[in-house]
């Protein structure tokens with residue numbers, strides 16, 4: 498059984514007080530319930546504080562990016578080793594905005610994925626299309642796949658208010674699982690979680706989460722208001 502997961506991708510939003518209030522509210526509401534995994538992808542600058550707030554909670558604090566080297570002359574970058582060192586053990590890599598605005602490619606995303614895994618981090622690796630799956634996972638061994646979650650986020654749906662259709666999203670998720678099966682065999686492909694992202698909201702979430710191959714969602718805009726995000730968590734809960 499794959500546990501359902503919902504991730505708030507805050508992107509570059511909030512000030513520290515807002516981030517702290519939100520996560521405090523989330524920690525309270527989630528309590529010690531672990532039927533659904535709930536995560537928040539926050540700006541680096543907040544991570545250290547947020548990780549402390551969640552030390553006794555199942556809520557995951559996730560970095561939105563990390564470099565492919567642990568140390569070195571990379572001004573302005575964040576080391577995966579330093580993330581791990583402050584207690585952040587989840588990182589999201591290859592988000593569409595990183596690719597579109599900061600020139601990330603499948604090969605840099607792949608380097609980052611491998612480095613994060615070498616630091617024993619859990620990785621949510623985002624792809625916008627099926628064809629990217631193989632490239633971003635190149636060199637990732639079967640034993641490392643338990644640390645990988647695939648986020649499928651079609652470009653046209655991110656931040657546009659135009660979600661993929663339920664059927665379309667499921668079709669791609671099923672194809673991704675088929676690709677994983679070819680790469681890693683049936684057991685690993687069945688165990689790997691595949692998330693959909695792109696204009697998820699209260700209207701479309703139930704339809705998406707009921708699909709066989711969709712194990713959760715990445716939520717951008719609709720996660721920026723705590724109440725609206727919590728409504729989505731409740732929907733996922735109802736279908737878990």
Ligand code: PEP
Pocket residue numbers: 506650654655656657658694695696697715716717718719
């Ligand atoms: C995202 O950018 O990860 C995302 C899912 O954004 P939105 O929900 O705003 O489309």
